[in-house]
Amino acid sequence: MSDTMEMAEDTAAAAQAGAKPVMMRGRDVCVFYGEKQALFGVDLDVRANEVTALIGPSGCGKSTFLRCLNRMNDTIDGCRVKGKITLQGADIYDPKVDVVELRASVGMVFQKPNPFPKSIFENIAYGPRIHGLAKTKAEMEEIVATSLQKAGLFEEVKDRLDEPGTGLSGGQQQRLCIARAIAVSPEVILMDEPCSALDPIATARVEELIDELRENYTIVIVTHSMQQAARVSQRTAFFHLGNLVEEGPTDDIFTSPQDKRTQDYITGRFG
Amino acid sequence: MTDMTVSGSAPEASQMPEKRVWRDIGIKRRYAAERRFKTYGLVAVLIGLACLAMLLFSVVSKGYTAFQQTSIRLDITFDKKIIDPQGQATSNNRVLLMANYPLLATRALAKTLGVDESDRKVRRELSGMISNGVRTQLRDMVLNDVAIIGKTRTIWVLAAADVDSAYKGQIDLSVDQSRRKVNDQQVEWMNKLAGEGILTGRFNTGIFLNGASSRPETAGMGVAMIGSMYMMAIVLVLALPIGVAASIYLEEFAPKNRWTDLIEVNINNLAAVPSIVFGLLGLAVFINFAGLPRSASLVGGLVLSLMTLPTIIIATRAALKAVPPSIRAAALGIGASKMQMVFHHVLPLAAPGILTGTIIGLAQALGETAPLLLIGMVAFVADFPATPMDPATALPVQIYMWANEAERAFVERTSGAIIILLMFLAAMNITAIILRRRFERRW
Numbered sequence: 001m002s003d004t005m006e007m008a009e010d011t012a013a014a015a016q017a018g019a020k021p022v023m024m025r026g027r028d029v030c031v032f033y034g035e036k037q038a039l040f041g042v043d044l045d046v047r048a049n050e051v052t053a054l055i056g057p058s059g060c061g062k063s064t065f066l067r068c069l070n071r072m073n074d075t076i077d078g079c080r081v082k083g084k085i086t087l088q089g090a091d092i093y094d095p096k097v098d099v100v101e102l103r104a105s106v107g108m109v110f111q112k113p114n115p116f117p118k119s120i121f122e123n124i125a126y127g128p129r130i131h132g133l134a135k136t137k138a139e140m141e142e143i144v145a146t147s148l149q150k151a152g153l154f155e156e157v158k159d160r161l162d163e164p165g166t167g168l169s170g171g172q173q174q175r176l177c178i179a180r181a182i183a184v185s186p187e188v189i190l191m192d193e194p195c196s197a198l199d200p201i202a203t204a205r206v207e208e209l210i211d212e213l214r215e216n217y218t219i220v221i222v223t224h225s226m227q228q229a230a231r232v233s234q235r236t237a238f239f240h241l242g243n244l245v246e247e248g249p250t251d252d253i254f255t256s257p258q259d260k261r262t263q264d265y266i267t268g269r270f271g
Numbered sequence: 272m273t274d275m276t277v278s279g280s281a282p283e284a285s286q287m288p289e290k291r292v293w294r295d296i297g298i299k300r301r302y303a304a305e306r307r308f309k310t311y312g313l314v315a316v317l318i319g320l321a322c323l324a325m326l327l328f329s330v331v332s333k334g335y336t337a338f339q340q341t342s343i344r345l346d347i348t349f350d351k352k353i354i355d356p357q358g359q360a361t362s363n364n365r366v367l368l369m370a371n372y373p374l375l376a377t378r379a380l381a382k383t384l385g386v387d388e389s390d391r392k393v394r395r396e397l398s399g400m401i402s403n404g405v406r407t408q409l410r411d412m413v414l415n416d417v418a419i420i421g422k423t424r425t426i427w428v429l430a431a432a433d434v435d436s437a438y439k440g441q442i443d444l445s446v447d448q449s450r451r452k453v454n455d456q457q458v459e460w461m462n463k464l465a466g467e468g469i470l471t472g473r474f475n476t477g478i479f480l481n482g483a484s485s486r487p488e489t490a491g492m493g494v495a496m497i498g499s500m501y502m503m504a505i506v507l508v509l510a511l512p513i514g515v516a517a518s519i520y521l522e523e524f525a526p527k528n529r530w531t532d533l534i535e536v537n538i539n540n541l542a543a544v545p546s547i548v549f550g551l552l553g554l555a556v557f558i559n560f561a562g563l564p565r566s567a568s569l570v571g572g573l574v575l576s577l578m579t580l581p582t583i584i585i586a587t588r589a590a591l592k593a594v595p596p597s598i599r600a601a602a603l604g605i606g607a608s609k610m611q612m613v614f615h616h617v618l619p620l621a622a623p624g625i626l627t628g629t630i631i632g633l634a635q636a637l638g639e640t641a642p643l644l645l646i647g648m649v650a651f652v653a654d655f656p657a658t659p660m661d662p663a664t665a666l667p668v669q670i671y672m673w674a675n676e677a678e679r680a681f682v683e684r685t686s687g688a689i690i691i692l693l694m695f696l697a698a699m700n701i702t703a704i705i706l707r708r709r710f711e712r713r714w
Contacts, residue, residue, distance in 0.1 A: 075603060077527050104606035114597035116616060126615070127605040177601070184605055 020047040023188060023218040024069055024106075029083035031064050031073065038064045041083065042244045044237055046188070051210060051219045053233035053250065055226060057265065060239040062222045066190050069220060070106035071099050087188070104131055107181035111193040113173030115165035115180070120157050123165040123176055124148065127184035143183055150216075151179035152209050171202025175209060182217075189213065191221040195228065207232050226266055230254050238262045330689050337687025340475035340488060341430040341438045343401065343464060345379040348423040349413065353378075355420065367417075372409040376401050376428055383469060384460055396456055402429035404489035429477075430470065432487040432680035434461055438472070441679055478687055482653040483664070483672075487680030490673070492688055494652045498568045498663030499637060499695075505572025505659065506579050506636050511629050513576075514583030521584075522591040523613050542581035549578045550642030558646060565647035566662035574646060575636040582635060586628020590621035623710040630703035634696050640667040666692045 024046040031039040039061045046052050046069070054062035064073070071092065073079045085092050092102050104127075115123050124144045127133075134140035144161070148154035153175045157168070165176050174194055181189055191210070195203040210219060210232045223229050229236050230250060237247040238261070246253060246262045257263040354360075354370040377398045381388035388394045405428045412426075413419055429435075433452040436442050438461060448454040453461075464470035481491025525531045553574035557563045563570050594617045602612040618625075643649065649668050656663040664672070670692065673685040 070604070072600065072603065075599070100606050100608050102606075103604060107606075108600075108604035110597060110600055110604070112597055114595075114601040116598065116601060117620065126602075126607075130607055130611055130615075180601075180605060 020050050022046070023048040023088065024220075025084075025086045026065070026068070027084045027086075029065065029068060029081065029085060031061070031068060031082075032080045033076070034078040038242055039068075040242045042239075044244055044247060046218060046220055047235065048218050049214055049216075050234040051214050051221060051232050053229035053236045054220065054222045054239060055224075055229050055236060055265070056239035056245075058224075061242040062237075062239040063192055065239070065244075066192055066220060066222050069188070069190055070103050070108055072103075072108065074099060104184050105186050106188040106190060107184060107186035109174070109177050109181050109189065109191045109194050112197050113170055113177050115168070115173050115176050117164060117166050119162045120148075120165045120168070120176060121161040124180050124183045127180060131184055133184065147179040147183040150182050150213070151175045152205070152212070153179055169202070171198050171205055174198060174202070174206055178206070178209065178213075182213075186217065188218045188220065191219065193222050193224060196224060203228070226254070238265060240265070330686050330693070333683055334686025334688075334690045336439050336441075337478060337683040337690075338475050339439070339472040340477060341435040341470060342427040342473045343380065343430050343470045344425060344427050345376060345383060345469075346423055346425050347375050347379045347409065347428075349409075349420045350375060350378075351421050354413065360417070360420075367413055368410065370410070370413075372406045372413075373398055373401065373403065375409060376405045384463065396454065397460075399453075400431055400434050400457055400460065402431050402488045403486055404429050404484070427473065429488045430461075432678055434470075435488055436679045437461060438465065438470070439683075441683070478684065479691075482655060483651045483669075484653065485651075487676070487678050487684055490681070490684060492666065492669050492691060494655055495664045495666045495669035495688075496691075497656055498571070498648065498652075499666045501568035501656070501659040501663065502572040502575055502665060503633055503637060505569065506576045506633060507629070509573070509576040510579040510583050510632065514580050514629075514632075515587050515625060517580075518584050518587035518591060519613055519618070522588050523609065523617065538581050538584050542585060545641075546578055546639055547641040547645065549574050550645030552577070553642060553646045564660055564662070566650045566652070566664075567660050568648075568656060568663045568665075569659040570646050571643050571648050571663075571665060572659065574642045575639060578639065578642065579632040579636045582632035583625075583629055586631070587621070587625045590624025590628065591617060593624060594620045623707040626706045626710065627703045630699050630706070634699045637695060637699070638667055638692065640665075640671055643668050644671075666695065 022045045026042055026044045026046075029039055029042040029044075030037065042061075042065055044052075044065070054066060056062045067073045068081055068085060069092075071081075073081060081093060087102070087106065090097065092106075116126065118126075121144055124147050125134075125140050128140060128143050134143055145154060145158075148157065153172060156172060157163075157176075165173065168176060174197075178189070178194075194210075195206050198206065207228065210221065213219060214234075221229075221233065233250045235248065236250040236253040238245045238253065238257075238259075240261050246257060246259045253262065254266060257266060353374055354372075355366055357366075360366050377394060378388055380397050380401060381393075384397075386393055386397070388397060408426075408428060412424070430438065433442070434457065437444065437453045437458060442451055442453060444451070444453075444458060461470060477489060477491045479491060479496070480493045481489055482494040484490040521531060521534065553570055557570045557573055558565055563573075598616050598620065599612055602616045603609075607615065643665050647662075648664050649672060650662055650664060652662050652664050654661075666688070670685055670688045673681050673688060676685075
């Protein structure tokens, strides 16, 4: 079955069920770090304009899966990925797919805010610049302003765009990193525990932002906080020991989990 | 309240012990150990400082006089009868080159002292007061401007090295004159001239500007400085880009496997290879095989580049490793290629470390002597090298050569040369610190 046909079927099926179309699809994804297998045949769909939360205890493979989605695992020595992951039907592990192109479409926000030690403006302008997204200075300023607005940071930093991004507070830095990811107009944004280094107020601010971003982007978020998963996501996937245990609408997962392990985890019996 | 303060035995308080008894968990012993350790550390630092102070004191106290050169102010008459007795100057250009210029100075000195120079013994002692370098000094004046012949000029000429040493008090004048290089007559003249302000110590520009010379008073480090500068430039131009490129490849691009491990081990070993081995390598490869000229700063620079490479590679790799991985992830995460990641983000952050490593490597190369001895840079070079292909020496080699000289005046010059070398090193290290401060960024 060709990718396009598969995709057409998906769309049709989705339309029937009233669900959103599939943006990224993982099939039988296995990941090995050297000899050690970290993921065992994960099948997971990420639907467009939804927030998909990946939850599970530490070392369960949720971050590993996330990093497969924009091939950040490529940078780790001895890491091998098996199986198939598609972005809108296109196999992202196809040798013809350029990893740089992929990452321009599937952006990433990391656990710890990691702005470049440059000005706020430069932090955002860097991505568009290397991808040639702005022809003129005015266009670049436009992109920077919109990205900051979308990340809800514009009002706070508009008068100090030339100050270092590292001088912002932790929550602001994380929103700067989100703005930086948005600036290259990706379709999917991956977030690896984006709030674990933030205080509750900054966390709430970022969570609101994630909910707003859902309108234009597909978001996959790894989180340790089940409340956060419940608050921000539409679909939740529970990972355990490298396996995808259960996946479904967030409400269903939290109210009527099918698997005993999921239930134990969300009720706090282990993890 | 008052009761309690007076009696101190309220019912609740009485159950508590009179005084809090702390458990013995070896606090005293621990503090004693800490104090002992601090003392050891302090003693170590003090010993280090004392050694440094001793070194600096011995070098500076011996060497500072090298920057003063005793000179004599003379009214020298460029007598045509002495320079060009037969009037052949226009037809035979050797006449002006070969003329007896020292005699002009000796006469002027005799006139100043009011002694009769026709006595050969007196004349010999007089000429012993003046540096033989006066020959080239006066000759150059005449060759520059022939019209000077027949006129009188007041100029400073260098005193002979022994007079210089005597004037600086480095020769023991209490011993019998037959056992020292300046005799009583010369000392008397010296004191007379010094009293009149005609003989005095002036700043010694020659030690910076002159090339090699067998006469201490005209010997300088000029050629050595030029040679060292050429070599530093070559090392910088070769070792920095090659070293940085190699480190970036090894650190960021190369797969981590047995081969790269082997390369890493070898680079570390290379940094520990004795420098004289590099000298032999340079002799065999650059001079004997490639046919480059001996004593040339080019060959010296190449050898020192080889020596400096491991230092730069190790420093650069450490600096690259120190860049937080989150910066790399951030760059890759928004779709930068590996090359863009390295050059836009990692390298700028590693720059201070790379610069420091490079300057430390350069400073090491600047002070390196052994390999240069083997490629013939230990040579008597009086002429300034115009290009790196010309024979030259280097600062530490010049020190080595002067240290081998017997004259008293060379002893102070050796120390003076060490001071100059140390100044160069200090300047380079200060540059490293300033550059580091300037480029250092926090994240």
